[in-house]
Amino acid sequence: MYKACIFDLDGTLANTLDSIAYFANCALQKCGYESIDNEKYRYLVGNGADRLMHAMLGAVCGAGGYTEDDIGKLREIYDDLYESDPTYLVTNYPGMHETIKALKAAGIKLAVLSNKPHNCTTVIIGALFDAETFDLCYGQQAQVARKPSPQGALLIAEELGIQPKD
Numbered sequence: 001m002y003k004a005c006i007f008d009l010d011g012t013l014a015n016t017l018d019s020i021a022y023f024a025n026c027a028l029q030k031c032g033y034e035s036i037d038n039e040k041y042r043y044l045v046g047n048g049a050d051r052l053m054h055a056m057l058g059a060v061c062g063a064g065g066y067t068e069d070d071i072g073k074l075r076e077i078y079d080d081l082y083e084s085d086p087t088y089l090v091t092n093y094p095g096m097h098e099t100i101k102a103l104k105a106a107g108i109k110l111a112v113l114s115n116k117p118h119n120c121t122t123v124i125i126g127a128l129f130d131a132e133t134f135d136l137c138y139g140q141q142a143q144v145a146r147k148p149s150p151q152g153a154l155l156i157a158e159e160l161g162i163q164p165k166d
Contacts, residue, residue, distance in 0.1 A: 003166040005103055006153055009114035009121055009139075010045065013096055014128055016116075019089040020045055020082075024056055027078035031070070033060045048115040048146050049075060079117070086120040087127045100133060111136040111156045115146050135160060 010016045018038060025035040036044070036059050044055040053075045057066040103110060112134050114121045121139025136156050138144070145151040157164045 002108065004109040004111065004135075004157065004160050004162045006111045006113050006156055008147075009112055009116055009124060013093070013100075013112065014124060015091045015093055016089075016124070017041055017045070018091075019086070020052075022089055023078060023082040024052065026081050027074055028056060028060060030077050031074050033057075036060065046115070048140055049078065049117065053078065082120060083117075086123045090124055090128070092128060097129070100129065104133065109135045109160045109162060111160065112138065113147065113152045113156060114139045116140060 007013050010020070021036070021038040021041040024041065028035055036056060040059065044052055044059065050071075053071045057070060057074065061070075100110065110133065112121065112125055116124075116139050118139035118141045122137050125134060125137050136159060138152055138156065140146055144155060147153075154164060157166075
């Protein structure tokens with residue numbers, strides 16, 4: 001039997017797509033670009049904010065139609081907006097709370113590992129779940145390689161005292 005479960009945040013524990021799309025489109029508009037349809041963000045997200053910025057500008061400017069300075073400016077505005085209210089438009093998935101409670105009741109250690117910035121990850125998890133729900137909660141941090149690298153998951157296993165196979 002497994003001894004621990006590591007969950008992603010975006011699209012697994014919570015529906016954050018509308019939130020990400022909202023702040024991303026606000027940042028695009030502040031930089032003078034057109035918005036992107038919310039559903040298109042489903043295919044742009046998942047690899048961290050830096051790659052999201054590239055994907056967004058690629059969608060509105062075309063490949064090669066932007067500079068690294070454009071990326072940096074967009075990222076700074078996006079981060080400021082997103083960090084101002086990371087739970088905005090975030091919703092729970094039906095049944096997720098019950099699933100998490102059942103795992104916790106079965107003695108399974110629980111953790112979150114997200115490519116979302118660490119500070120936003122902890123705020124969202126803290127707003128959606130009771131404080132004692134997860135044993136560890138990690139968002140993207142400079143010293144840990146972004147998923148799909150196994151580094152974050154292996155670090156969590158080590159900190160929980162669990163073998164990766166468990």
